Amino acid sequence: MAREITYRDALREALREEMERDERVFLMGEDIGHYGGSYAVTRGFLEEFGPKRVRDTPIAELGIVGAGIGAAIGGLRPVVEIMTINFSLLAMDQIVNHLAKLHYMFNGQFTAPVVIRTAAGFGQLGATHSQTFEGWYAHVPGLRVVMPAVPKDAKGFLKSAIRGNDPVIFIEHSLIYRNRGEVPDDEDFLLPLEGAEVRREGTDVTIVSWSRGYYLALGAAEELAREGIDCEVIDLRVLRPLDIDTVVRSVQKTNRLVVVEEGWRTLAMGAEIAAAVQERAFDYLDAPIARVGSLEVPMPYARNLERLVVPNKDRVVAAVRQVLY
Amino acid sequence: MTSTVGGRSPGLALPKSELLEMYRQMVLIRRFEEAAAEQYALGKIAGFLHLYIGEEAVAVGAIRAMDPRDHLVTHYRDHGYALALGLDPGRCMAELFGKSTGLVGGRGGSMHFADASKNFWGGYAIVSGHLPIAVGLGLASQYQNERRVAVAIFGDGATNAGPFHESMNLAALWKLPVLFLCENNLYGMGTAVEYASAVREMAKKACAYDMPAERVDGQDVLAVYDATKVALEHCRAGNGPFFIEALTYRFRGHSMADPEMYRSKEEVEEYRRQRDPITLFRTRLTQEGIAKAAEFDEIDQEVEEVITAAVRFAEESPEPDPATVMEHVYAEPVRVS
Numbered sequence: 252m253a254r255e256i257t258y259r260d261a262l263r264e265a266l267r268e269e270m271e272r273d274e275r276v277f278l279m280g281e282d283i284g285h286y287g288g289s290y291a292v293t294r295g296f297l298e299e300f301g302p303k304r305v306r307d308t309p310i311a312e313l314g315i316v317g318a319g320i321g322a323a324i325g326g327l328r329p330v331v332e333i334m335t336i337n338f339s340l341l342a343m344d345q346i347v348n349h350l351a352k353l354h355y356m357f358n359g360q361f362t363a364p365v366v367i368r369t370a371a372g373f374g375q376l377g378a379t380h381s382q383t384f385e386g387w388y389a390h391v392p393g394l395r396v397v398m399p400a401v402p403k404d405a406k407g408f409l410k411s412a413i414r415g416n417d418p419v420i421f422i423e424h425s426l427i428y429r430n431r432g433e434v435p436d437d438e439d440f441l442l443p444l445e446g447a448e449v450r451r452e453g454t455d456v457t458i459v460s461w462s463r464g465y466y467l468a469l470g471a472a473e474e475l476a477r478e479g480i481d482c483e484v485i486d487l488r489v490l491r492p493l494d495i496d497t498v499v500r501s502v503q504k505t506n507r508l509v510v511v512e513e514g515w516r517t518l519a520m521g522a523e524i525a526a527a528v529q530e531r532a533f534d535y536l537d538a539p540i541a542r543v544g545s546l547e548v549p550m551p552y553a554r555n556l557e558r559l560v561v562p563n564k565d566r567v568v569a570a571v572r573q574v575l576y
Numbered sequence: 577m578t579s580t581v582g583g584r585s586p587g588l589a590l591p592k593s594e595l596l597e598m599y600r601q602m603v604l605i606r607r608f609e610e611a612a613a614e615q616y617a618l619g620k621i622a623g624f625l626h627l628y629i630g631e632e633a634v635a636v637g638a639i640r641a642m643d644p645r646d647h648l649v650t651h652y653r654d655h656g657y658a659l660a661l662g663l664d665p666g667r668c669m670a671e672l673f674g675k676s677t678g679l680v681g682g683r684g685g686s687m688h689f690a691d692a693s694k695n696f697w698g699g700y701a702i703v704s705g706h707l708p709i710a711v712g713l714g715l716a717s718q719y720q721n722e723r724r725v726a727v728a729i730f731g732d733g734a735t736n737a738g739p740f741h742e743s744m745n746l747a748a749l750w751k752l753p754v755l756f757l758c759e760n761n762l763y764g765m766g767t768a769v770e771y772a773s774a775v776r777e778m779a780k781k782a783c784a785y786d787m788p789a790e791r792v793d794g795q796d797v798l799a800v801y802d803a804t805k806v807a808l809e810h811c812r813a814g815n816g817p818f819f820i821e822a823l824t825y826r827f828r829g830h831s832m833a834d835p836e837m838y839r840s841k842e843e844v845e846e847y848r849r850q851r852d853p854i855t856l857f858r859t860r861l862t863q864e865g866i867a868k869a870a871e872f873d874e875i876d877q878e879v880e881e882v883i884t885a886a887v888r889f890a891e892e893s894p895e896p897d898p899a900t901v902m903e904h905v906y907a908e909p910v911r912v913s
Contacts, residue, residue: 317705327715355905357683446912492910
């Protein structure tokens with residue numbers, strides 16, 4: 252059985268089920284308790300689970316991520332919420348120098364199974380509140396970086412992340428919390444934290460994206476379908492470990508690739524995907540790989556300027572046309 | 577400042593065997609570090625090598641006071657803690673040599689000793705970066721009602737960094753069982769405390785977080801032991817964190833690469849002559865009539881043999897198997913590529 256629920260509710264269900272299942276699971280973050288979570292994912296949790304398991308923290312991202320690491324070493328299952336991915340930069344040292352490395356550096360003696368939930372997104376929020384840094388985290392061995400686009404993945408990934416033994420950077424998106432989709436009823440519905448998914452089959456061109464970008468890709472594919480252009484759409488879902496095989500198999504069929512991402516293109520996921528695909532499928536490519544990303548500027552506030560900066564469906568459509576010559 | 581000189585120390589009531597064990601551990605650390613310096617000069621040890629010589633009383637006094645269930649995280653000058661925990665000197669030396677028999681299989685090196693079986697969750701090499709981790713260990717203890725204390729050892733330099741303040745605040749806010757043990761050796765690498773910290777007494781920084789604090793003579797192993805005992809009881813009883821500042825001194829450079837331009841030879845010589853924790857403790861135990869010269873000499877001789885064997889063990893151990901280089905990046909299998 253399955254129900255249609257929102258992305259936000261999928262996350263809420265995952266958290267609630269895992270908290271009910273395992274006493275060691277607790278939540279910690281800024282404004283997750285009394286305020287109810289800045290994106291309302293944890294609304295009501297403080298009342299339901301109490302202050303021991305739903306912990307409002309000071310505004311100290313580094314401190315709370317580090318405390319999560321220690322708590323995990325000490326036997327707990329912390330889910331740390333960093334309000335937005337912009338603020339995660341304050342915790343970069345804990346994430347990159349500590350969390351990602353403990354298992355390897357100490358020769359596998361112990362793990363730190365911390366889940367860091369955070370959100371990308373934009374919407375006239377200005378330069379420091381509109382960024383997306385998934386590529387920065389995906390750069391680092393030792394982290395698992397997931398960025399689900401659909402409610403089913405949001406729930407299945409979050410439950411697996413909490414039960415698993417690796418650190419997970421779990422990146423949501425402020426503009427898709429209300430998106431709806433089918434989610435299985437099973438309380439033990441888990442998804443492996445790896446693997447891309449072909450969500451729309453096609454023969455002419457492959458469009459790869461993830462998170463909100465997936466919806467741009469899908470919208471572009473539907474528009475192009477009306478003119479008889481048949482796009483295959485891949486939701487990458489997980490950025491580390493990267494499932495290049497699925498992309499390569501698709502490119503071997505379509506011979507053309509467009510990567511859509513929300514952030515800057517320079518040294519970003521799209522660059523990595525393009526490099527990996529040309530290494531493995533050079534002879535199959537009939538056109539240079541196209542990358543759609545944001546303009547390389549700090550995000551401006553003004554509505555018209557912001558619209559110029561972020562990728563949209565029209566730019567994805569244009570990129571598809573560009574590779575179809 | 578707490579010192580046991582001229583007064584009685586509860587630590588003196590410890591059985592003679594334990595007092596001599598504390599002496600032995602300090603000599604072991606001293607000789608281990610000297611041997612490591614020799615092996616570094618011979619090219620057997622590479623990278624960074626930060627020696628604990630001069631500071632032995634802090635590790636030995638504090639760890640002797642801890643319960644084996646208590647957690648420990650430390651900074652990167654970490655050989656002394658491993659040895660004070662009773663870890664095998666051969667495996668410690670092998671880690672410096674980058675051998676498979678090392679404490680962490682040659683993956684960590686000098687700065688990243690660890691042993692989960694001793695609740696020693698590692699030496700950390702980003703200054704102050706391990707303090708939030710100690711807070712989390714304290715949280716785990718409180719959450720699970722374990723009455724274990726998380727002990728974090730760090731230097732004076734760490735107290736000027738943001739993670740220190742975030743950690744102090746969180747530990748105090750949540751009344752976590754965390755002992756912040758600051759080794760004030762007067763220099764953060766080559767920068768003297770007075771060039772780095774607006775407050776010269778590190779213990780004063782605890783006031784900002786309403787945290788009880790104590791200054792202790794870090795060259796006096798019994799003073800460190802006594803202060804740590806009291807602090808641990810405070811934490812274990814659910815009264816929240818505690819801060820200890822141990823005044824100590826590093827007799828060698830910051831690392832092997834340090835030409836020591838920032839302090840005078842006379843200053844170092846003065847400390848070596850007047851404030852050597854091993855000499856001070858030996859003199860104390862002699863004056864108290866607890867042990868005689870021959871007993872100390874016997875321990876010194878035994879340590880020599882242990883160190884010789886440790887170096888030999890490290891020398892003869894195999895390098896890590898190249899086939900294992902990708903192991904332990906993740907705890908769960910990775911299937912995609």
